[in-house]
Every structure is written in structure tokens, then in C-alpha cells.
Amino acid sequence: MENHSLLVDSVIYLGAAVLAVPLAKRLGLGSVLGYLLAGVAIGPWGLKLVTDAQAILHFAEFGVVLLLFLIGLELNPKRLWSMRKPILGLGGSQVLLTMLLITVAGMAVGISWQTALVAGMGLSLSSTAIALQTMTEKNLLSTTAGNSGFSILLLQDIAVIPMLAVIPVLGVATVSSPTDESGWLDVVIVLMVMVAIIVVGRFLTRPLFRLIAGANSREIFTAFSLLLVIGIALIMQRIDMSMALGSFMAGVLLAESEYRHQLESDIEPFKGLLLGLFFIAVGMSVDFGLLLSKPWVIIGLTVGLIALKAGVLWLLARVFKIPVGQQAFFAFVLSQGGEFAFVLFGAATGFSAMPSELADLLIVVVAFSMLTTPLLLIVNERFIQPRFVNADKIPEDTIEPQGNPVVIAGFGRFGQIVGRLLHANKIGTTIIDHNPNQIERLRTFGFKVFYGDASRLDLLQAAGLQHAKLFVLATDDRDSGLLTVDLVREHFPNVRILARAWDLIHVYQLKDHGVQIIERETFDSAxxxxxxxxxxxxxxxxxxxxxxxRFRAYDSELIDKLYQVHHDQSQVISISQQARDEIERLLQEDETVISRDNDSQGW
Amino acid sequence: MNESSHRVLVLMAHPSLYRSKINKAMRDAIKDTPGITLHELYQAYPDFYINVRHEQSLLLEHDFLVFQYPFYWYSVPPILKLWQDVVLENGFAYGEGGDALQGKDFMPAISTGGKAEAFSREGNNYFTMNELLYPMQAVARRCNMTYRPPRVIHGSFEQTDVTIQMHAERYRELLLEYTRQGAGIFEPKD
Known part of the structure; x- marks a missing residue:
């Protein structure tokens, strides 16, 4: 029964997403708004297909955890350290300033300072899910605004921890305030867990990954990746820390590992689906009843909240010198309330730090503000951004461009020789290989090595093929190699392909797939x-x-000639039959060739 | 006489010796002769990848450098030209500090297709052998080597086995004499 309803629910969610997201994208609204609208549509105020939005929301929060893990993977510790200034300065100012203003505003309308402070804390946070997803989707994470926005989100995630800690103290009916001692104990535990995660992440995961990659089973690798992220998230939750922060830490620790890209592409679909579910749940949880009963209060508060947050952000954008053309985007993308507000307000009502009517009201406002972000960004793109077209162009570089001119797929006995030759000539080379034992050793020689299957587009992208001039195909699987050729030709038309072939038939196949530079692996040595x-x-x-x-030149001419013949009959006969026919044809041709020796004269 | 100061290095460049008569006979005449190092460039570097350091150290070990080659198109065969380009480096053979070849002797040993008369204003080659060998003289001069009169055998196609044999023998004699007496053999005798 349970299973059955789970499946039915899945059909509803997936169906809603499949319908709404492409539609929203077609209309230029972006996927986030599509999910949100899908949520509204199937929720209690729409078709009433699903009612328990909170349970879904709780489950789908995991999408945020995975999102932060992936973000962490993009940031190695060094990069993170270099971001400490914007994180603390920009992020700190945003949280404190927004919190202060909201608290003051709340007290001005007659709310107690404790409650006002809780509201200020909750509302100062933005939605990591919406902001990050939007920036990723628009490929803006590497711009100044994107970077700064990310810094703020990161600090907010950290700030949740003290905020949650302080709420019980603000509660009116504090039943049992934790003693100082246990407070210290908590801090010690938190620190110990953090250190443990760092130690494990730094020193244990690599050999573990190598072991698991050695099993050569794709799904086990995926299972382990998920296990790692979920495990860390649960541990963090256990010690009352943000799950998202924990998985972010794990991501950062794995950012320098050679399995990074495999992890990325494994986790990515889960993240996408869960985040989508999260947005759907947010859409569902918008209480339109409350909106109908107090429309002006809610609209007023929503507009006020967005105006206040965007105002603060815009001010900070000017102070921290974000390029003029990106300031509006920066202010809008973080102007909404965040998912942590739900958590904080929930906790606050539990500790009576906030009356539940107010909490409900604010939760609706936060959910509404989330709805507005995609709309605001559309306004920004259509009406505000065009004015700055010349003010500054958004740089196209990705977070970490892999600038090597050559990418070699397959670093076995063949690819190695190519790689060594290039290495000896100081030509930057990126290597894709699925043998974990190779990888470790190669890295020590300064190669950029990616673990994984070269016939996957995401991995090719991760390896930076878009920045490369040449792609050397030396993998040891014939069919997936041809698949890779098709992928590269389709998605990286400017990259020239150089392929290793096993035999003549393979040469023909590669030619059929449009490869022009082909070498038979045994020909030259023979x-x-x-x-x-x-x-x-x-x-x-x-x-x-x-x-x-002379023989070599004659042979390559002959191959071109026979390729035509082969082409006419390749459909008819089997590969082995073709190979037999081929050698017969070759030997006949070789005999008829006059061994003409045009060497120089005698004397 | 100190034998070690009269060592002869013959750089032979013939792309298809198996069809050659004269150069093959000359090669066979000096092969395995003490004091004479025969270095067949097309054998040593069939793919034209010349080991520069090895060649330079060979030069340092010898006192008399001989280029032995067929005079195809008034010039050295390509590998011998390549040898000059990569081995006679600035700082080694010429230029600042380039005194490795200083004081050594240099001589071309050449076979030509045309007869002797052909290398004159009246002949179909118009230029004299002396004129056509200016590049060799220039190389020797630039590397501070002493240019010795070239050994030339003309009219390769008209030579008989006997005359070829005699030429090869005289070639061997000259080189052997050098190993015994050094540069003195080139001085005019009274």
C-alpha cells in the first residue's frame, strides 16, 4: 500500500515536472519557476493531487544538500580560502544588516524584540536552492555577482547554526535552557566531528574510491557517492548542524580528487530531481488560503521583504564594487526568503519565540518571495540588463577552465606513448582513463587525469574538451570509441580527432564516422x-x-582505394569475413605492385 | 710520429651504395684500417635523425676530416648537408668559443658523373671543379680548418674496374700516409 502510494506520488511529481518545466522554459521563465508553478498546480490550492507538502519538503531538502556537495566539488580548499574576504565581509554584512533592519521594523510595528529578532534572522537568509540553481542554469556562477552571491549564501548556511542555537534562549517559555557545560560539550563534539570529516575526507576517501572504482561497476560507484553524501549529512544533522554545510565540506575535501568529475556526473541527476521536487514542494506549500484572507498584508509584506533585501544587497553591491551591469542581478537573485526560514520559524514556534500565526504568515511570505525571484530576474533580463549591454560583458569562462590543448582518451599501452611524446615536448595534456591504478601514478607527473568513461559527454566537458585543439582517441573499446567520436564531432566540432585503429576494418569504421587522422596501432611497428x-x-x-x-605510402593509397570497395559491400558481409577478404585483396595488390626502385644513380 | 695526432675521419654519404662502383671501392679500400674511422652516414642514420653529440665527439677525436660523396647536382647528398647544418653548431665549429675544429685538415673526396673536360667553360657544366667546391672551401675556412686539395675522380661511367681499383688504392694510400705523417704530406716537397 505504502509502495503503491509512493509510486502514484512519483507519477504525479514527475508528470507535473515533465509538463511544467519544458513549458516554462519555452516561455523563457526558467526551470525553477516551472517547478514552482507545477507545485502550485498539483498542491492543495490547485488540483489537490498531493496534500502533505511539508513531508515532501522535508525529504526534498536533500536536493539542497546534494547541490551544496556539488558546489563544494567545484571549490578546492585553496579557492575557498581565497574567498574568505567576500564570505565574511560581504556575507556578514548582508546577514547582519538585513537582520537588523527587519528587527527594527518588527519592533516598530509593536512586536517584541525577541520575536522581531527571530523574524529578522529567518528572513535575512536567502534561498540557496533557488539562487544557486538559477545562477548555475544561467551559467553566471563565475561572474563577480555570481561569486559574491555564492559567498553570501555560504555564510548564510553557516549562520544558521548560531541562529538555531540562539532561538531557545529567545523563547518566552524556555523550559530548560542548556547549561553552559553541555553547551561547551556540544561545541567540542561539533569540532571533533568536523575534524573527523576533514581527516576522513582528506585521507581515507581516496583509497576507498580507488578500491570501489577498481570494482569497475558504475552503479556501485554511484551508490558509494550517495552513501558518502547522505552519511555526512546525517552525521551533521545528528549534531544539530546544517546538513548542507556538512555536504559542502565533504565536497570541498573531494574537490582535488581525481574522481571529482565522476562524482559530479553521478550525483548531478539526483540533485536535479530532488531540487525539482523541493521547488514543487515549495510551490505546494504556498498557503493561498491565507493569501485570500489577508491579501494586502501578505502582498505588502512580500513586497516589503523583497524591497528591503534587494535594497541592502544593492547597497552592498556598490560598496563591494560589483560591476554596475551585474548589480541588479545580484540584488534580485538573493532577494527572496530561504528554506531555512521554514526551519527557523518552525523551531521558534516550538520554543514560543514566535507566535504560530505570525510564523504561518511569514512562511507564506517567504514562499511567495521565492515565487517572485524568477519573475524579477526575467524583468531584469528583459528591461534592466539591456541598458548595460556595453557596460560589461559577462565573461564566458567556466569555474575552472582546463586549458590543455590535447585531451587523450585512453591511456593504455597506446595512449601512453602519445602522451609521453607530448609530455616530453611540454604540451599540456589532459587524460581520461577508466583504470584507477593508472590515474594515481600519472597525477604525480603533472598530467591532468580524469577517471571515467570517455564516451560520456559530461566527462568530456569536464575534461575541458571545449578548450582543446586535439582529441586523441585511444580507448580500448571499439563500439564506445565510435560513440565517443560521434559525441565529439557533434558537440565539439572545432576539435580535431586523432584515432588509433586496431585493423583495417576499424579504420573503415572510423572513416565512416568522419575521422580523418587514423593510425593502425600495429602498422608502423610491424x-x-x-x-x-x-x-x-x-x-x-x-x-x-x-x-x-615506399611500402607505407603505397599502403595508405591502397587503403583509400579499398575503402571505396569496402563501402559498397560492408552492409552485406560480417566483419570477420571482411577481414579475410581484405587480406586477400591486399596480398594480390602487393604482388602486382612493381618494386620500382627510384634510388639515385650508381657512381 | 705520434700516431694519436693523425687520426682520419671519413664521413661517407652515399644513399645507395649497393649500386655504386667507385664509392663502394673507395669504402672497401679504407674499411677496417687502423687510424681511419669510416663513418657511413646513410647507414648510421637511415631515417636522417642525426645524433649531434655523437658526431661532435667523433670530430674532436680526429685530426683529418674527409667528406666522401658522389657529386650529385654539384653538391653534397642531403644527409651530408643535414650533417653540416646540425653538427657544425655555433659555439662548437664557429662563432664565439667555436674552436673545436681549429687546425684540423679537411678534404673532399668526390666522384663525378661528368668527365673532367665537362667542368670547364667549354664543357656542359660550365664551372670548374674549383669553383663548384667553393662552398666546401668556405666551410673549412669558417671552421678554421685547412682545406686540402680535393680527391676527384671524373667520368664515373667511363671508368673500368681497374682504374677504379687504382683510384681507391691511391685514396687509401693518401689517408694511410696521413695517419703516419700528418699534415706534412700536403707540404710541397723539395
């Missing part, structure tokens, strides 16, 4: 051995060399 044979039979070395070279 030719050299043949050359040595000639020398051993008494040929002068240079003569033998010329004979081999």
Missing part, C-alpha cells in the same frame, strides 16, 4: 620490424628504410 628484417638480409639501412617508407 613496418619497422620488416625494415629490420631487410637489413638483416643485407640491405643497406637507408635502402631498407626507403623500402619501408
Amino acid at each position: 613496418l619497422r620490424l620488416g625494415e629490420s628484417a631487410l637489413v638483416q638480409l643485407g640491405y643497406e639501412k637507408h635502402r631498407a628504410h626507403r623500402a619501408a617508407q
